[in-house]
Amino acid sequence: MSDEGPGLSKPVLPGSAPSDYERYLRTEDLLALQKDADEWVHRDELLFQTVHQSSELWLKLAWNEIEEAARLVGSDELAAANRLLRRANDCLKLVTQALDMLEHMSPWEYTFVRKALGHGSGFDSPGFREIRRVTPPLGAAFHAARERAGLSLVEVYTRGREFEQLYQLAEQLIELDERVIVWRVRHFKVVQRVIGAGVVGTQGTPVEVMGRLIHKSFFPELWDLRNELTELNPPE
Numbered sequence: 001m002s003d004e005g006p007g008l009s010k011p012v013l014p015g016s017a018p019s020d021y022e023r024y025l026r027t028e029d030l031l032a033l034q035k036d037a038d039e040w041v042h043r044d045e046l047l048f049q050t051v052h053q054s055s056e057l058w059l060k061l062a063w064n065e066i067e068e069a070a071r072l073v074g075s076d077e078l079a080a081a082n083r084l085l086r087r088a089n090d091c092l093k094l095v096t097q098a099l100d101m102l103e104h105m106s107p108w109e110y111t112f113v114r115k116a117l118g119h120g121s122g123f124d125s126p127g128f129r130e131i132r133r134v135t136p137p138l139g140a141a142f143h144a145a146r147e148r149a150g151l152s153l154v155e156v157y158t159r160g161r162e163f164e165q166l167y168q169l170a171e172q173l174i175e176l177d178e179r180v181i182v183w184r185v186r187h188f189k190v191v192q193r194v195i196g197a198g199v200v201g202t203q204g205t206p207v208e209v210m211g212r213l214i215h216k217s218f219f220p221e222l223w224d225l226r227n228e229l230t231e232l233n234p235p236e
């Protein structure tokens with residue numbers, strides 16, 4: 001509570017919570033979204049729900065920024081798009097780091113947590129689904145912008161200093177691709193460490209099959225391009 005001036009600590013925003021902090025952030029609703037202790041099958045449900053719910057929020061921010069970035073690229077506002085993509089990429093870093101928390105769970109005790117999940121599966125993560133939806137149009141917007149500038153993909157790199165923002169955009173795209181791949185690799189190891197790689201998931205997919213998604217890429221052309229650049233200018 002602040003004592004700066006009369007009335008400043010009194011809430012002015014609509015709502016019934018005791019402070020504007022709680023009203024604006026809707027902390028009462030937010031903190032009611034986790035099971036109470038009397039509903040837990042195991043107390044690690046709080047850890048499990050916290051990691052998943054916070055990850056969904058970061059993924060929501062990430063896909064909103066990616067979608068808006070694609071729109072900005074479409075109108076050649078590349079610097080503004082890059083600003084948002086740097087942000088989205090940092091969201092993916094946070095979501096990847098959050099996976100560390102799940103390794104605090106005992107694999108045996110997780111078998112009890114798992115019983116509370118029904119058929120719940122990460123395949124139905126709205127945040128991840130939206131990332132998969134908005135990312136290909138961003139790639140299409142990048143290639144259209146590159147063509148408007150009259151450049152081949154190789155030229156975006158060989159003439160990167162002349163076309164700084166286009167080059168930075170290409171690098172944000174590969175960063176996004178890499179962040180998703182790193183998340184998948186890390187997620188696969190967490191899954192292997194917690195439930196094992198030789199079992200099936202809650203919707204019946206073998207964990208091994210999910211592991212193969214590590215080789216997926218949104219922008220394979222940006223990875224292939226590296227080979228071309230290396231071959232274009234071989235060592236003497």
Ligand code: HEM
Nearest residue numbers: 055102121122123125128191194201202203204205210213
């Ligand atoms: C103990 C922790 C976790 C376990 C044991 C686990 C297990 C699994 C399994 C077995 C699958 C394969 C699909 C299925 O059959 O259900 C899967 C997929 C998935 N999980 Fe998790 N998961 C964990 C944590 C997380 C977290 C924290 C997220 C964050 C959003 C997440 C998001 C996903 C996504 C997006 C997929 C789809 C995979 C892809 O498209 O690459 N999982 N998970």
